[in-house]
Amino acid sequence: MAKNTVPRHIGFIPDGNRRWAQARGLPKQAGYAEGIEPGLSLYEICKERGIVEASIYCFTQDNTKRPTSQKIAFTAASVEFAFEIARRGAALLVVGDETSAQFPKGLKVFRERQGTGMKVNLLINYGWEWDLGGLRNGGLRSREVSRLDMIVRWGGGRRLSGFLPVQSVYADFYVRDEYWPDFEPQHFDSALSWFRRQDRTFGG
């Protein structure tokens, strides 16, 4: 059966920042700051379209093993983005291991959801093993994050790369080949149109 509604909860994997920079002869780390404005556009579009919840892959514990210049750049971009959407009224939750030095201290307050607008979950210093590790003590560490209806990835990769494995089990996966800094609102409209055409049976 076709679904006529918009997805309630969408995951976003904004990949390709480094390749975008390299394609312009810039150092890899220069790509991350270019992802902030597209992220703010996407946030506004999600609000307009009535999306209830959005989860965005900022950086993982594995990513923090990259060269320092990159780590500084993606951390700074993530922090700037987080504060800006909080300022714009998002109900912000940051999901990631706050006990490590890689976690930006200024974001610790967002380990509990703050605000009452559109729910936005930012995965910051997140790891799927860290997340599932919570099951040994009663529940996922991402337990405040609901089931995903759709995941949209930029940069052409056809894999989840550890993104919320439990919430992803029934998510429809839509991939754009464009690099994330080249985001256009039309990518999102195409994703929504595509989603409406999917047959979602949930194993029944």
Place this chain on the structure above:
Amino acid sequence: MAKNTVPRHIGFIPDGNRRWAQARGLPKQAGYAEGIEPGLSLYEICKERGIVEASIYCFTQDNTKRPTSQKIAFTAASVEFAFEIARRGAALLVVGDETSAQFPKGLKVFRERQGTGMKVNLLINYGWEWDLGGLRNGGLRSREVSRLDMIVRWGGGRRLSGFLPVQSVYADFYVRDEYWPDFEPQHFDSALSWFRRQDRTFGG
């Protein structure tokens, strides 16, 4: 960096049996038996290409809520397939909840891997919650199943539908629109060619 090798471990989601039957004016359950021969072809091709391990989605705990005629048909097809590949020398492991009445009794012996050929894991009466539930007691219930390099799905669905969420975290996901009973060896060759073109960074 491009990968020149073949994937070590591939997951297969052979979807579309019911739609295949309906498209021919047959009852839905008639599609499952038509999936056995394609599965045997795929098994032989994987052996030829040196695939070390294959995991195949047969049926889930959710699937068993379908009408009885379908449940009987997919269970029978799964059992027939399991015994035939065991006879052909596969190192067979069945992964699923053997404590339930929906689990085919004759397959209980395969809850421990039997044989020394190519590793084949059949997900039979499997559930992702059942699988992760093992983490409360020290480990996944699918802990004998290794990390997946690639997942190939037939029938057009761009989602995992609960397929081995932990082993899937870094798997490249390749989708064919053909229904599973229409499997052709060329689908598999296309999947392998596609896999070689993927950039696999594992978050590094």
